[in-house]
Amino acid sequence: MTLASNGTHPVLIEQDVVLARQLVRKLAQDCGMRLIDLTKLVTAVSELARNTVVYGGGGYMDWEIVERDLRSGVRLTFRDEGPGIPDIKLAMTDGWTSGGGLGLGLTGAKRLVDEFELDTAPGQGTRVTITRWS
Amino acid sequence: MATLHATTVQALQSNKLSLLTTWIESLEASGATRNVKEADLKQQANDFLNTLIAALEQGGSQNVNHENWAETRVLLEKLSHSRALVGQDSQQTASFIFALKGPLFALLQREYAEQPAQLAEQLWEISELLDALGMHTIRTFQKSRELVIKRQQEELLELSTPVVKLWDGVLALPMIGTLDSQRTQVVMESLLQRIVDTGAEIAIIDITGVPTVDTLVAQHLLKTVTAIRLMGADCIISGVRPQIAQTIVHLGLDLQGVVTKANLADALALSLKRLGVTVTKAV
Ligand SMILES: Nc1ncnc2c1ncn2[C@@H]1O[C@H](COP(=O)(O)OP(=O)(O)OP(=O)(O)O)[C@@H](O)[C@H]1O
Numbered sequence: 001m002t003l004a005s006n007g008t009h010p011v012l013i014e015q016d017v018v019l020a021r022q023l024v025r026k027l028a029q030d031c032g033m034r035l036i037d038l039t040k041l042v043t044a045v046s047e048l049a050r051n052t053v054v055y056g057g058g059g060y061m062d063w064e065i066v067e068r069d070l071r072s073g074v075r076l077t078f079r080d081e082g083p084g085i086p087d088i089k090l091a092m093t094d095g096w097t098s099g100g101g102l103g104l105g106l107t108g109a110k111r112l113v114d115e116f117e118l119d120t121a122p123g124q125g126t127r128v129t130i131t132r133w134s
Numbered sequence: 135m136a137t138l139h140a141t142t143v144q145a146l147q148s149n150k151l152s153l154l155t156t157w158i159e160s161l162e163a164s165g166a167t168r169n170v171k172e173a174d175l176k177q178q179a180n181d182f183l184n185t186l187i188a189a190l191e192q193g194g195s196q197n198v199n200h201e202n203w204a205e206t207r208v209l210l211e212k213l214s215h216s217r218a219l220v221g222q223d224s225q226q227t228a229s230f231i232f233a234l235k236g237p238l239f240a241l242l243q244r245e246y247a248e249q250p251a252q253l254a255e256q257l258w259e260i261s262e263l264l265d266a267l268g269m270h271t272i273r274t275f276q277k278s279r280e281l282v283i284k285r286q287q288e289e290l291l292e293l294s295t296p297v298v299k300l301w302d303g304v305l306a307l308p309m310i311g312t313l314d315s316q317r318t319q320v321v322m323e324s325l326l327q328r329i330v331d332t333g334a335e336i337a338i339i340d341i342t343g344v345p346t347v348d349t350l351v352a353q354h355l356l357k358t359v360t361a362i363r364l365m366g367a368d369c370i371i372s373g374v375r376p377q378i379a380q381t382i383v384h385l386g387l388d389l390q391g392v393v394t395k396a397n398l399a400d401a402l403a404l405s406l407k408r409l410g411v412t413v414t415k416a417v
């Protein structure tokens with residue numbers, strides 16, 4: 001697997017969620033992703049970026065264009081230094097929310113991408129890495 | 135603290151024109167003048183040099199927050215604001231000031247050719263001063279940018295709430311752009327109000343122009359559908375394109391009980407059917 005290009009985008013306030021979506025939309029277009037895959041990826045970004053702002057107290061989105069076996073894809077890491085998630089199993093349950101949400105953001109995002117990794121602990125912040133191949 | 139000598143201020147005054155020329159040349163070469171009219175640039179550069187010299191001639195403080203610098207500050211604030219409006223970034227805007235360093239340093243080098251110690255001191259002082267003015271420009275630029283963005287958002291807020299009457303008893307709400315909390319709230323409220331005002335029986339929310347339907351958007355839509363039903367009317371969501379439909383399924387959203395259609399035409403056809411209206415081709 002090789003790395004074609006990468007960067008970091010702030011996800012600090014509500015408006016950054018929109019900007020992150022726009023950036024990823026462009027990245028996905030650049031690697032020739034089909035509209036359906038692109039829409040799924042951008043929706044996952046919307047969920048994870050909003051969690052970063054709302055629960056993580058703001059953070060960053062690292063992005064990479066990745067290549068493997070002649071396919072290219074977009075890999076993103078959402079990271080924050082917030083409170084972390086005490087019970088991962090609970091957080092990864094459809095419909096569970098600690099706020100007033102639908103509790104579908106994390107689980108939904110997982111179903112919308114090809115690879116999903118959640119790394120978090122209480123007091124250690126949260127990192128979610130996702131990849132979608134075109 | 136050392137200050138700028140009268141000799142330095144004098145040198146600035148008597149070489150103003152040549153300074154202006156070389157400054158503008160280096161600004162143009164650096165690409166910092168993109169989208170700025172040549173006449174405006176000349177005017178701004180000239181005004182800046184004038185207020186700079188005037189402030190220095192008053193002697194006293196080189197602290198740019200001092201009242202002697204009020205005029206210079208206002209000038210830079212206006213400049214920042216106009217640059218933000220034409221879409222320049224903070225770097226391009228600040229280089230207006232920083233590009234003056236080259237020509238100024240060259241001037242001082244000629245002026246103090248025989249006095250290296252003085253030269254070093256004066257170079258340091260003038261450089262500190264320009265940095266402070268540059269920072270002031272960047273700070274006010276950022277404020278201006280925020281204002282521009284805020285105003286654009288508010289414009290969008292006002293533009294985006296057309297509730298259209300499609301038929302007697304049928305209202306449509308075409309949603310365009312990003313459905314984030316604030317805007318959605320306004321749009322939904324105006325739809326509910328129009329339903330009351332017109333006694334409409336069916337409301338169609340068209341999301342063709344909404345690029346992303348995530349859990350937050352879905353939550354807003356579901357709340358609105360519930361409110362419309364409580365008012366005794368029916369609601370149809372149209373513009374659910376194939377990629378959006380698939381995404382909704384993967385997200386695990388439950389839109390059961392909500393009538394959805396792929397496009398507005400289908401939604402209107404269904405509404406007319408419910409109202410018992412038939413449309414036929416005239417022969
Ligand atoms: N970055 C984060 N930092 C801390 N807690 C988080 C983070 N992301 C998610 N969580 C926790 O996990 C829970 C589930 O998140 P999820 O996105 O699935 O649902 P939600 O945000 O509550 O609702 P929605 O369906 O609107 O996204 C959240 O309620 C929150 O308690």
Ligand SMILES: [Mg+2]
Binds near residue numbers: 047050051101105106
């Ligand atoms: Mg969420």
